Amino acid sequence: xxxxxxxxxxxxxxxxxxxxxxxxxxxxxxxxxxxxxxxxxxxxxxxxxxxxxxxxxxxxxxxxxxxxxxxxxxxxxxxxxxxxxxxxxxxxxxxxxxxxxxxxxxxxxxxxxxxxxxxxxxxxxxxxxxxxxxxxxxxxxxxxxxxxxxxxxxxxxxxxxxxxxxxxxxxxxxxxxxxxxxxxxxxxxxxxxxxxxxxxxxxxxxxxxxxxxxxxxxxxxxxxxxxxxxxxxxxxxxxxxxxxxxxxxxxxxxxxxxxxxxxxxxxxxxxxxxxxxxxxxxxxxxxxxxxxxxxxxxxxxxxxxxxxxxxxxxxxxxxxxxxxxxxxxxxxxxxxxxxxxxxxxxxxxxxxxxxxxxxxxxxxxx
Amino acid sequence: xxxxxxxxxxxxxxxxxxxxxxxxxxxxxxxxxxxxxxxxxxxxxxxxxxxxxxxxxxxxxxxxxxxxxxxxxxxxxxxxxxxxxxxxxxxxxxxxxxxxxxxxxxxxxxxxxxxxxxxxxxxxxxxxxxxxxxxxxxxxxxxxxxxxxxxxxxxxxxxxxxxxxxxxxxxxxxxxxxxxxxxxxxxxxxxxxxxxxxxxxxxxxxxxxxxxxxxxxxxxxxxxxxxxxxxxxxxxxxxxxxxxxxxxxxxxxxxxxxxxxxxxxxxxxxxxxxxxxxxxxxxxxxxxxxxxxxxxxxxxxxxxxxxxxxxxxxxxxxxxxxxxxxxxxxxxxxxxxxxxxxxxxxxxxxxxxxxxxxxxxxxxxxxxxxxxxxxxxxxxxxxxxxxxxxxxxxxxxxxxxxxxxxxxxxxxxxxxxxxxxxxxxxxxxxxxxxxxxxxxxxxxxxxxxxxxxxxxxxxxxxxxxxxxxxxxxxxxxxxxxxxxxxxxxxxxxxxxxxxxxxxxxxxxxxxxxxxxxxxxxxxxxxxxxxxxxxxxxxxxxxxxxxxxxxxxxxxxxxxxxxxxxxxxxxxxxxxxxxxxxxxxxxxxxxxxxxxxxxxxxxxxxxxxxxxxx
Numbered sequence: 001x002x003x004x005x006x007x008x009x010x011x012x013x014x015x016x017x018x019x020x021x022x023x024x025x026x027x028x029x030x031x032x033x034x035x036x037x038x039x040x041x042x043x044x045x046x047x048x049x050x051x052x053x054x055x056x057x058x059x060x061x062x063x064x065x066x067x068x069x070x071x072x073x074x075x076x077x078x079x080x081x082x083x084x085x086x087x088x089x090x091x092x093x094x095x096x097x098x099x100x101x102x103x104x105x106x107x108x109x110x111x112x113x114x115x116x117x118x119x120x121x122x123x124x125x126x127x128x129x130x131x132x133x134x135x136x137x138x139x140x141x142x143x144x145x146x147x148x149x150x151x152x153x154x155x156x157x158x159x160x161x162x163x164x165x166x167x168x169x170x171x172x173x174x175x176x177x178x179x180x181x182x183x184x185x186x187x188x189x190x191x192x193x194x195x196x197x198x199x200x201x202x203x204x205x206x207x208x209x210x211x212x213x214x215x216x217x218x219x220x221x222x223x224x225x226x227x228x229x230x231x232x233x234x235x236x237x238x239x240x241x242x243x244x245x246x247x248x249x250x251x252x253x254x255x256x257x258x259x260x261x262x263x264x265x266x267x268x269x270x271x272x273x274x275x276x277x278x279x280x281x282x283x284x285x286x287x288x289x290x291x292x293x294x295x296x297x298x299x300x301x302x303x304x305x306x307x308x309x310x311x312x313x314x315x316x317x318x319x320x321x322x323x324x325x326x327x328x329x330x331x332x333x334x335x336x337x338x339x340x341x342x343x344x345x346x347x348x349x350x351x352x353x354x355x356x357x358x359x360x361x362x363x364x365x366x
Numbered sequence: 367x368x369x370x371x372x373x374x375x376x377x378x379x380x381x382x383x384x385x386x387x388x389x390x391x392x393x394x395x396x397x398x399x400x401x402x403x404x405x406x407x408x409x410x411x412x413x414x415x416x417x418x419x420x421x422x423x424x425x426x427x428x429x430x431x432x433x434x435x436x437x438x439x440x441x442x443x444x445x446x447x448x449x450x451x452x453x454x455x456x457x458x459x460x461x462x463x464x465x466x467x468x469x470x471x472x473x474x475x476x477x478x479x480x481x482x483x484x485x486x487x488x489x490x491x492x493x494x495x496x497x498x499x500x501x502x503x504x505x506x507x508x509x510x511x512x513x514x515x516x517x518x519x520x521x522x523x524x525x526x527x528x529x530x531x532x533x534x535x536x537x538x539x540x541x542x543x544x545x546x547x548x549x550x551x552x553x554x555x556x557x558x559x560x561x562x563x564x565x566x567x568x569x570x571x572x573x574x575x576x577x578x579x580x581x582x583x584x585x586x587x588x589x590x591x592x593x594x595x596x597x598x599x600x601x602x603x604x605x606x607x608x609x610x611x612x613x614x615x616x617x618x619x620x621x622x623x624x625x626x627x628x629x630x631x632x633x634x635x636x637x638x639x640x641x642x643x644x645x646x647x648x649x650x651x652x653x654x655x656x657x658x659x660x661x662x663x664x665x666x667x668x669x670x671x672x673x674x675x676x677x678x679x680x681x682x683x684x685x686x687x688x689x690x691x692x693x694x695x696x697x698x699x700x701x702x703x704x705x706x707x708x709x710x711x712x713x714x715x716x717x718x719x720x721x722x723x724x725x726x727x728x729x730x731x732x733x734x735x736x737x738x739x740x741x742x743x744x745x746x747x748x749x750x751x752x753x754x755x756x757x758x759x760x761x762x763x764x765x766x767x768x769x770x771x772x773x774x775x776x777x778x779x780x781x782x783x784x785x786x787x788x789x790x791x792x793x794x795x796x797x798x799x800x801x802x803x804x805x806x807x808x809x810x811x812x813x814x815x816x817x818x819x820x821x822x823x824x825x826x827x828x829x830x831x832x833x834x835x836x837x838x839x840x841x842x843x844x845x846x847x848x849x850x851x852x853x854x855x856x857x858x859x860x861x862x863x864x865x866x867x868x869x870x871x872x873x874x875x876x877x878x879x880x881x882x883x884x885x886x887x888x889x890x891x892x893x894x895x896x897x898x899x900x901x902x903x904x905x906x907x908x909x910x911x912x913x914x915x916x917x918x919x920x921x922x923x924x925x926x927x928x929x930x931x932x933x934x935x936x937x938x939x940x941x942x943x944x945x946x947x948x949x950x951x952x953x954x955x956x957x958x959x960x961x962x963x964x965x966x967x968x969x970x971x972x973x974x975x976x977x978x979x
Contacts, residue, residue, distance in 0.1 A: 277402050
């Protein structure tokens with residue numbers, strides 16, 4: 001059928017290859033830095049990550065098959081469901097075996113919040129498209145701000161500072177692109193810092209503690225300051241061309257307890273050196289430039305906001321994560337998109353790329 | 367054409383801002399590149415040296431576990447300081463030399479030490495644990511010869527201590543290192559090798575509350591491996607304290623009474639389900655696990671025929687013997703098969719088909735009504751009653767009262783006990799015979815119960831028909847007494863048995879103590895209700911190992927009109943329940959009603975003691 005050939009031709013294969021390549025690279029780094037670990041579980045993580053990559057690629061392909069506009073229809077529903085899921089996590093976290101939840105907070109608690117990033121982008125895209133004639137009135141921004149703060153507060157309460165920050169940054173980027181003046185953010189910040197002590201009052205002691213540890217990583221028992229010192233050594237010791245495959249002594253050892261998630265870049269930089277790091281940044285830059293081009297050439301606000309939102313999500317994560325690993329940004333739990341270990345974030349990032357591909361394809365068809 | 371221009375005008379400001387964003391992103395990536403340049407090219411050689419010669423060490427500092435206190439705030443589990451000896455081979459310029467010196471101090475072979483040092487697992491930078499809990503002499507010697515022992519260090523560690531030794535040991539549990547097998551399972555993925563955790567009982571179940579958050583020390587070591595600088599220190603956070611419903615004084619009395627025997631005793635508050643005492647004898651000393659458990663000690667514990675590590679109250683399944691007659695009586699009353707006035711004549715034997723069943727008393731009891739039958743535990747009466755009630759109704763009543771199902775205490779794997787199925791096959795199909803019903807009616811044959819089931823059953827009879835879930839942890843508090851979690855009575859069900867029938871059985875139970883088989887539990891001034899049981903031990907394997915005497919049971923509650931405590935005692939191979947188990951329950955009751963007490967934790971306050979003494 002000529003349709004399928006046209007459809008295949010219209011797929012941006014280079015963008016797809018860049019995304020798949022990044023994910024595969026992530027699996028390789030996780031594999032190559034797991035050798036010395038005592039825990040069998042850690043040693044098998046690369047297999048899980050590979051599984052998630054394949055699942056993600058399928059999801060991406062599936063998304064490509066549907067007409068792009070279907071996402072417009074489900075944008076609000078998607079957001080509503082995820083918000084409910086976040087609420088559920090918050091409630092269960094309270095009534096369940098409190099300390100247990102708090103001690104082992106992690107993988108499953110962050111799942112809905114990860115997808116919330118993408119959902120927020122789609123929500124804002126539809127919202128602004130539906131109100132494209134009213135963008136001059138500042139009050140049109142009130143609802144998006146509230147719809148951002150709500151999930152961000154829930155995520156912060158989990159507590160997952162990194163994802164909460166990401167939600168705020170993604171939303172802020174889109175709002176500024178839509179014409180919200182920067183001075184409004186100053187005002188919002190002032191209001192925010194005024195109500196924080198009130199909210200603080202309602203938290204349990206151990207919740208406060210948890211958030212404090214996030215804000216001041218030095219309070220963390222395992223010492224985030226130690227992580228950064230060690231990760232700088234790992235990155236720097238890679239030199240110009242790196243120590244070579246499987247030779248990342250620094251990242252392999254227990255110096256970096258998070259060496260497969262937030263500090264995965266250190267493993268690449270140690271093995272691949274400056275050269276390898278530069279290649280990685282170039283791939284990200286290519287990916288971002290494709291997205292920015294889609295946003296620039298968009299014929300409708302929904303497409304424009306979606307692609308710009310996805311670009312901002314990737315850009316912020318890359319910059320903050322690598323900045324954190326190289327010691328020029330504070331340590332907050334923000335993973336490197338497509339590379340860091342994590343099932344839900346892999347799936348979410350693949351879906352985001354799938355959206356870009358779908359937008360690209362639909363442009364061809366008009 | 368004009369539409370096209372309007373269109374591009376509309377998007378123009380957005381496109382301008384997108385271009386600005388592109389510039390900002392490029393700039394940010396450029397900064398990252400410059401940063402990488404600085405780290406990898408400019409500082410590369412220096413950092414490579416550092417990575418080859420990494421001298422930063424992270425040393426975890428174990429958090430003290432929370433305390434465990436009884437209902438009156440008396441300490442049951444605490445922590446004491448202990449010194450552990452560690453070695454870091456990377457920091458030893460000459461492993462031979464250091465291990466030889468160390469062997470002198472420890473008075474052990476240098477070969478064994480060298481082997482331990484070289485035989486490390488996991489991360490290469492964790493120090494190797496050489497000796498746990500070394501004594502004061504070794505601590506002093508190592509400190510004195512520090513200069514000659516590079517790479518050797520002492521660390522202080524809180525050690526779980528049970529001041530009462532084996533008291534309530536199977537209930538409290540013990541603390542030990544996470545095993546290699548546990549480390550491999552997903553449940554334990556957050557645990558480090560060598561980390562300690564609760565391994566049984568309350569310590570295990572409430573580990574997440576009790577464990578606390580470990581701290582850490584970031585230290586720099588010099589070329590000889592000695593700590594040269596403490597870079598950063600994070601204080602460990604102590605775990606949460608547990609307040610139990612247990613009364614330590616009652617617990618001690620109960621243990622005293624069961625001393626030298628093998629068996630279990632449980633005392634609960636019948637109208638809340640709070641556990642007041644829980645004894646399983648013989649016991650073991652959980653302190654052994656906190657320190658270093660030697661292989662011989664472990665072998666001895668594991669091979670002991672009396673299973674000291676087992677909580678017999680939860681895991682021991684025993685034929686209930688005559689305490690099951692309470693169930694049979696209730697079943698017959700429920701079915702309307704008998705009334706309290708129904709009499710049967712007992713001449714010492716009962717024939718069913720070709721089978722002859724005997725009473726425990728030669729010559730029989732004569733003619734008895736229900737009250738007298740319970741009081742004297744007449745087998746013949748209950749053979750008749752069981753047949754009239756039928757196994758279906760007996761099973762229903764047993765299950766209503768919580769038999770045949772775990773009580774829900776939630777500590778470790780609890781045995782279910784055995785209750786005959788509701789629908790039993792016909793004799794023709796090789797299933798249930800009337801003879802089975804007769805045996806079940808007196809608690810023999812295909813019936814077993816655990817002591818916790820027995821005590822919860824008696825509680826339900828005592829409180830007029832409410833089956834509670836037993837519970838032992840009252841509340842969880844932080845060190846600063848901030849409440850984390852609070853627990854209260856929990857209903858399993860309102861028992862579907864006529865309260866009048868329960869009252870009839872309670873009458874019978876009073877008669878047991880006043881004039882019947884349980885008279886050794888009689889206390890002047892206190893109305894005690896009870897039931898004795900003597901469960902035959904079936905030796906079907908032909909093995910003559912151990913004692914063949916019967917298990918002795920006694921269940922009781924008091925005061926009969928306003929129950930404040932319910933007790934179940936079982937003494938393995940103890941003999942007659944009335945002779946062996948009843949006096950144990952008596953001493954416990956005496957102690958309980960003489961003990962000065964704080965007002966009970968839950969709504970049922972205790973004016974009770976008035977009737978005692």
